[in-house]
Amino acid sequence: MAQELSAADKAKAAAAERSVEFVEDGMRLGLGTGSTAAFMVRALGRRIREEGLRITGVPTSYATGQLAREQGIDVITLDEAGWLDLTIDGADEFDPRLTLIKGGGGAHLQEKIVASASSRMIVIADAGKRVEELGAFPLPVEVLKFGERASEALIRRALTVLDMGDAEITPRMRGAERLVTDEGNHILDLHLGRIGNPRALSAALNQVPGVVENGLFIDLCDTVIVGHEDGNSEIVSAQQAQPAAESLFG
Numbered sequence: 001m002a003q004e005l006s007a008a009d010k011a012k013a014a015a016a017e018r019s020v021e022f023v024e025d026g027m028r029l030g031l032g033t034g035s036t037a038a039f040m041v042r043a044l045g046r047r048i049r050e051e052g053l054r055i056t057g058v059p060t061s062y063a064t065g066q067l068a069r070e071q072g073i074d075v076i077t078l079d080e081a082g083w084l085d086l087t088i089d090g091a092d093e094f095d096p097r098l099t100l101i102k103g104g105g106g107a108h109l110q111e112k113i114v115a116s117a118s119s120r121m122i123v124i125a126d127a128g129k130r131v132e133e134l135g136a137f138p139l140p141v142e143v144l145k146f147g148e149r150a151s152e153a154l155i156r157r158a159l160t161v162l163d164m165g166d167a168e169i170t171p172r173m174r175g176a177e178r179l180v181t182d183e184g185n186h187i188l189d190l191h192l193g194r195i196g197n198p199r200a201l202s203a204a205l206n207q208v209p210g211v212v213e214n215g216l217f218i219d220l221c222d223t224v225i226v227g228h229e230d231g232n233s234e235i236v237s238a239q240q241a242q243p244a245a246e247s248l249f250g
């Protein structure tokens with residue numbers, strides 16, 4: 001017997017189900033990571049089994065890759081795909097410009113590379129992820145293990161220059177151990193409260209030697225599908241959206 005979904009999962013499932021309506025036969029897809037993205041991967045699996053949908057998928061984490069294979073998706077690497085038609089992923093926060101904080105699941109590095117190699121990025125989220133200003137959710141920064149304390153000190157200096165010097169910085173843990181990302185790195189979470197200028201912050205963080213990537217996604221997402229607990233979903237478009245692939249260098 002199918003298990004009854006919690007209210008929160010109903011909202012995630014509603015967004016995920018709507019998102020796979022954007023998927024067409026033959027597409028090369030970026031497959032996001034997290035609990036909402038997992039609903040999307042399962043919904044794709046259903047379309048493959050029921051409609052014979054043919055797609056190839058590039059997962060953004062080891063976990064998503066495993067689930068995608070179980071669902072019958074033809075999994076390839078990003079380098080094999082070369083270019084992606086669409087990436088569908090979750091997010092931890094999105095603001096009215098559809099700037100995102102991602103990386104709650106520790107996968108934002110691969111997620112950002114995949115989204116940046118896609119013609120389009122659609123985010124699926126429950127309504128609780130919608131904010132007027134980013135920053136209540138801690139901003140993940142992936143750092144090399146080598147010289148991590150030195151990198152953290154420079155991150156602190158960058159935050160101070162940007163008037164956020166008081167922010168707490170905490171190491172991402174998994175139980176009693178440091179979380180190690182799929183790329184073998186650590187994550188530092190920045191507890192900022194509010195991020196006045198995401199672009200300046202992202203640029204400053206990525207200047208620090210040892211920082212691999214931060215969890216701000218700027219001008220990458222053009223559409224958010226918000227799922228609601230009653231099973232309905234709503235499409236939110238950015239006022240000034242750019243195709244994902246054009247956002248970095250025009």
Ligand SMILES: O=C(CO)[C@H](O)[C@H](O)COP(=O)(O)O
Nearest residue numbers: 034035036090103104105107
């Ligand atoms: O960025 C992510 C993983 O790195 C996730 O997409 C984000 O954390 C949202 O996860 P969930 O759908 O479980 O709330």
